[in-house]
């Protein structure tokens with residue numbers, strides 16, 4: 050039980066029947082991760098198929114308006130339109146090497162579903178994507194993309210029909226069908242998933258570090274990322290954790306306001322608890338059950354958060370911020386018009402933090418924002434709310 054802890058967080062709080070599955074993944078991952086053939090296959094896919102390195106773009110207009118230097122790490126330009134593909138290709142290669150024939154995954158915003166279906170198509174594997182009913186409506190474009198890619202979308206009607214319910218259903222399916230490979234989409238879940246997903250995403254920060262030194266000759270003052278489970282944030286932050294002068298800002302969804310039930314600001318207002326097989330900051334009721342939550346961004350609408358960001362909060366390494374639905378929509382509209390970049394609603398939370406806190410930045414400050422995904426999937430939602 051003491052494997053895979055980040056401080057007091059993480060672990061494997063799962064039915065005993067799932068332990069052999071998790072141990073097997075951990076063992077195969079440890080064998081594979083340093084092998085030359087795996088590293089070179091993943092590297093070439095990330096370059097030729099995904100389009101890495103993603104550019105570090107100096108957002109001149111945004112910078113001028115805010116009054117400091119703002120760079121956008123363009124994960125939205127990756128194949129399939131978000132950071133999720135970095136992780137799905139890595140895990141799908143792992144699944145293939147384990148001779149797995151079928152991949153399953155949960156999805157909220159649908160970006161992880163699309164990225165998983167893409168990897169499955171590429172490697173010739175069967176694929177099932179579990180998605181909450183509410184999210185299938187909000188993120189219809191991604192449901193259609195997943196189907197076109199040849200995967201099956203399983204609509205999850207239980208609970209509130211959001212990401213949490215999709216994970217519940219996917220874990221239930223895995224327990225019944227341990228021969229499949231569960232390709233988890235964020236730095237959450239029982240050990241070894243949080244470590245595996247972070248390791249596949251840390252390329253974001255490694256590239257950004259080299260790019261900013263090339264462009265500015267020094268490290269940035271701030272890194273900013275939105276946090277759902279925490280994978281784009283950990284991806285950007287990881288290589289900078291020991292750089293004490295680089296401040297790490299994690300932006301959570303304040304939804305309709307920070308009253309119970311109206312938000313999903315887990316690190317900000319949660320308390321230690323257990324969800325989906327791991328310990329983390331959790332929005333929970335008095336019995337320890339996940340509380341009702343809300344965010345307009347399906348990919349941030351989760352009552353838990355990864356164990357590693359939970360630990361970073363406790364060690365005071367993170368600056369926490371939260372942004373409402375309305376502020377995120379404003380940022381979505383703003384970035385579209387000022388930079389010609391339509392961000393995902395999840396990503397818009399990170400942009401909104403800058404707009405709402407512009408006075409905290411000085412003229413010479415350098416900020417890198419993780420532009421985790423593009424907003425095509427959210428166009429209908431935003432247009433409705435604009436009208």
Ligand SMILES: Cc1ncc(COP(=O)(O)O)c(C=O)c1O
Nearest residue numbers: 235277278279280281348421422
């Ligand atoms: C574009 C985008 N950004 C951010 C997230 C949040 O996930 P994470 O915190 O794991 O990066 C999602 C989740 O679906 C997403 O699609």
